[in-house]
Amino acid sequence: MNIGDVAKQAGLPAKTIRYYEDIGLVKPLRDPNGYRAFRPSDVHKLVFLGRSRALGFTIEDCRALLALWEDQDRASADVRAIAKDHLAQIETKIADLEAMRNTLSDLVRDCAGDSRPDCPILQKLEDFPTG
Amino acid sequence: MNIGDVAKQAGLPAKTIRYYEDIGLVKPLRDPNGYRAFRPSDVHKLVFLGRSRALGFTIEDCRALLALWEDQDRASADVRAIAKDHLAQIETKIADLEAMRNTLSDLVRDCAGDSRPDCPILQKLEDFPTG
DNA sequence: CTTGACCCTCCAGTGACTGGAACCCCCATA
DNA sequence: TATGGGGGTTCCAGTCACTGGAGGGTCAAG
Numbered sequence: 001m002n003i004g005d006v007a008k009q010a011g012l013p014a015k016t017i018r019y020y021e022d023i024g025l026v027k028p029l030r031d032p033n034g035y036r037a038f039r040p041s042d043v044h045k046l047v048f049l050g051r052s053r054a055l056g057f058t059i060e061d062c063r064a065l066l067a068l069w070e071d072q073d074r075a076s077a078d079v080r081a082i083a084k085d086h087l088a089q090i091e092t093k094i095a096d097l098e099a100m101r102n103t104l105s106d107l108v109r110d111c112a113g114d115s116r117p118d119c120p121i122l123q124k125l126e127d128f129p130t131g
Numbered sequence: 132m133n134i135g136d137v138a139k140q141a142g143l144p145a146k147t148i149r150y151y152e153d154i155g156l157v158k159p160l161r162d163p164n165g166y167r168a169f170r171p172s173d174v175h176k177l178v179f180l181g182r183s184r185a186l187g188f189t190i191e192d193c194r195a196l197l198a199l200w201e202d203q204d205r206a207s208a209d210v211r212a213i214a215k216d217h218l219a220q221i222e223t224k225i226a227d228l229e230a231m232r233n234t235l236s237d238l239v240r241d242c243a244g245d246s247r248p249d250c251p252i253l254q255k256l257e258d259f260p261t262g
Numbered sequence: 263c264t265t266g267a268c269c270c271t272c273c274a275g276t277g278a279c280t281g282g283a284a285c286c287c288c289c290a291t292a
Numbered sequence: 293t294a295t296g297g298g299g300g301t302t303c304c305a306g307t308c309a310c311t312g313g314a315g316g317g318t319c320a321a322g
Contacts, residue, residue: 002268002269004269013310015312018271019311033270033317033318034269034270034271034318035269036269044257048256051257053309055235056231058308059308068253069253075245075248076242076244077245080244083239083252084239087235087236090228090232091232094225094232097221098225100187101218104186104214104221111207111210111211113207113208115206115208119205119207121210121211122210125179125182125183125196125200145300146279146280147280149302150280154278164288166287166300190278
């Protein structure tokens with residue numbers, strides 16, 4: 001299969017797929033004309049990658065997950081460890097963003113948003129403690 | 132004031148401050164020996180920048196906020212617009228992360244995490260619809 | 263034979279820094 | 293006077309995960 005069709009099937013831009021080949025995540029064959037020739041297993045891998053990335057795993061996480069995915073003898077604990085670690089990171093990020101949102105929505109609420117020059121947002125950006 | 136002291140006062144790495152000069156956010160003077168000489172107003176600006184960045188504003192947002200901050204005649208509505216826009220982006224990000232978290236915590240919960248090779252996390256990464 | 267859709271490689275840029283090399287400046291001590 | 297340490301300087305390269313674009317080759321249809 002050519003890269004365009006694979007891109008549609010996997011829901012990834014062709015550029016991204018080429019990049020994944022560059023960094024060794026997929027290794028498609030080549031047709032005599034130089035075009036990449038993707039086997040069903042390559043497509044399957046790319047779908048897996050797309051989903052892992054959509055869940056916010058880093059490329060290196062994906063590489064590890066992919067290795068585990070392909071290893072018949074892996075322990076599910078290994079996969080779980082990666083996922084749990086990632087989950088903890090997501091939760092930290094959510095907490096950080098919620099703190100930002102709270103501060104910011106206070107600021108927005110207190111600001112008249114009219115044509116007067118005095119603005120409590122700028123005022124508070126001078127005053128409040130650094131996060 | 133030299134960059135090291137400014138870094139302490141503003142809570143920013145010296146490297147970051149140099150970078151902010153590079154991209155024109157601050158314009159410290161120079162001592163005859165070539166050292167950057169920060170005026171109190173520069174430090175004040177850097178504190179403002181640190182706080183804005185801590186709230187997740189992009190550098191370009193910061194540049195705009197800084198311009199408004201220095202403009203005596205600005206309308207508070209301009210500032211509010213930037214903040215509201217940013218707030219909306221944060222809320223989108225939180226929602227995305229919460230969706231990830233939910234999917235991922237389901238996966239982690241369903242995984243035995245022992246030494247057996249069958250792992251529902253990898254299974255679901257093959258199956259579930261791409262986000 | 264041409265058109266247009268596809269494919270290729272390679273290089274540069276993104277955002278917001280961060281690390282490191284190689285060097286200069288200043289002060290205190292032996 | 294040397295020297296050591298802790299500042300400071302510039303510039304280049306790397307991070308992450310792509311993305312855009314130039315400049316060109318390939319293929320099927322009309």
